Amino acid sequence: MSSRSTGSVLLVFLWSLTVVLVQGNWDVTYSTQSICVLKGSTVELSCTYKYPSGHKVTSTFWFTTKYTDGNPVNLSDDPDYRGRVTYRSDEKNRHTLIITDLRESDSAEYKFSFITDQTGGQWIGQPGVTLSVTGLQVEVIGGQKRTLTCRTTCPLTGNPTYIWYKNGESGEENSTPQYYNQIFREYEVSWGYQDSYTCSVKGHEDLHSPTVCVEGQYCSRVTYTQRRICVLKGSSVDITCTYVGGSNVTSPLWFSTKQSGWWRDKLFPEDLTTDPGYAGRVEFPDQESTRYRGPFTLRITDLREEDSDEYRFTYATNLFLRGYGLPGTTLTVT
Ligand SMILES: *[C@@H]1O[C@H](CO)[C@@H](O)[C@H](O)[C@H]1NC(C)=O
């Protein structure tokens, strides 16, 4: 290499160094600017950050709009997020905020900040990431031909696939949130029942919209008394639901969703009483007294950790309709 070209390489090097110094090298870059996710799901917000050489980062955190004594409140110290926030920094100069069991009230702008060992060494990444949390809601519009829409309050991030459930049984999958339902009024009247609908999004099948009736208030559906139950190993639990609808329940049956992945190739899911894992531990205390509408109770005694699962109720009615109560009750045994 000639001395002349060495000189110009050095010059270019010095010039680029100058540009960096003039710009200042404090920065936070977020992996996304805004994100819309489902209530109950988990979100990860990531960023990379840089700071001048000579500084050493002593503290990193995320915050939203809360301040105490002029200082932003560390999200991991915020009681509204207790037990739901985790920080991860497994790569150098990269930081991730994880929030689980999202609530609609978590919708906010999230900012990352870091503090260094030098005086005045604090930087906040502005603007932050806008997080919007939405539930699912079935909206019914139209006359003879109904359109059902699986509504969210923000456009879900990633191209979601919507799943529709008619009377709790999964059916149509769609990349648009619409579902068309042709209603034959005469048919309904003569059979005396109406269908109920729920929607969810692929990958989040446990997060359903509330169940709606396309017409009237009395379509077939099941409501569980509790959505989640947490109990101690060795104790017993009652999982209860009631039926609403125009007909009578004739074959009540409880099943665990651990086994339910495969039930499509059979006619019905497997009755919990026939599962050897539950032998002698399953009771139906009120089966005799309340046969038609419930409450229907599933009692599991001498609980084991492997009983942790989502339990669902399914039924037939005297009008030959089979329905599933969705989502079921999630049991956690600890
Ligand atoms: C924020 O919380 C994290 C995790 O608890 C902690 O490592 C960090 O030092 C805290 N930062 C501030 C400024 O409180």
Ligand SMILES: *[C@@H]1O[C@H](CO)[C@@H](O)[C@H](O)[C@H]1NC(C)=O
């Ligand atoms: C449900 O059962 C009750 C009691 O047997 C009966 O009176 C009623 O007519 C039944 N309802 C329907 C829709 O079959």
